Amino acid sequence: MFFKTLDVRNILLFLTLAGFPACHALAHEADLQNSKDHIFSTGEKIHITVLNEDDLTKNYEIDDAGMILMPLLGKVHVAGLRPSKVEMFLTQYLQDGYILHPVISVNAPSVPPLQSRSFYILGEVENPGRYTIPEDNLNLLNAVALAGGFTYRANKEEFEIMRNKGEQKHHTKNNSAKAALRPGDLIIVRERFF
Template identity: 35%
Template sequence: MRRLLALAAVVVACMGFLMFGGAASVAQAQEAGRAIADYRLGSGDKIRVITFGEEALTGEFFVGGSGKVSFPLIGEVQAAGLSAPEFQRAVEAALKEGYLKEPRVSVEVLNYRPFYILGEVTKPGEYPYTNGLTVLNAVATANGFTYRANTKKVFIKRANSDKEEELALTSSTQVAPGDTIRIAERFF
């Protein structure tokens, strides 16, 4: 009888986790997936373009300062501001204009542009972006907070914005490629 009650308690606990704790995990995974799906190419990104059956049109490319990628045969193709699938369609359309009948192109981002962190961190500077980066991960990359750091809020200037926004510093505050993070000084 005791074993049966213990087993029932374990089943109820697992169901509770799946219903309540699991929901938070699913929401976080959806949020992380949305951030990657909404990613827009920008200057400094490194991409891999594969044109199936055409080795000369396959390779790794950088998005230049002008926001364009210099591509064999078709020249420069606008990349900044486009998602990877949009850029893929732009390359396919350019290749269809007199070069290939039915081009099949695949595009993936190899290296995202860096993020920047400044203010009350031990080593402010430029660091490489990784998927799923949070402010706390960024601070850890910069060797942690200084003793004067305000650990309650953070200021982030998004890459595509002119304004700095103030956010609560939590473990889920996301950072995007090209963002500038500022950790303010606390006042006693």
């Protein structure tokens, strides 16, 4: 009886280990597809490779305006675009007097999982809590709408945003409802004074 159990265990172990590389390959393939389908947004990093151009090949951070700053080209708008569209634009820009036949590859160094693309909204909104930033950019006013809108006591003119930057947390009072959100942001809608 012991040998039969041992044989079954060995067979199960073998089948599990034999299937692991296939599962890993499928997960890697899904990551590649997610990277190609990814839409860049503010606060993310974008990796650009320009063949034989070490000065241009690196990770760039997308600023609040949706731009990256590249040598030779200056500011280039990439937020809201997929990697293939950014490749096409950069190829066109670099062919205009900089590089004869540029070969460019663009991808997200790591497409964040859905859970890490969340933000928090507290205070004078109908449904405070955690929400997920959709693929396209989200601004403060959209965040309030996701949370069910303002309560009647809400100060609709001023929001407080707490944002992690490295090891520090930054507090910002922002009067612009169009300010872009980043993953991990905490928005506080205060009560207005009557």
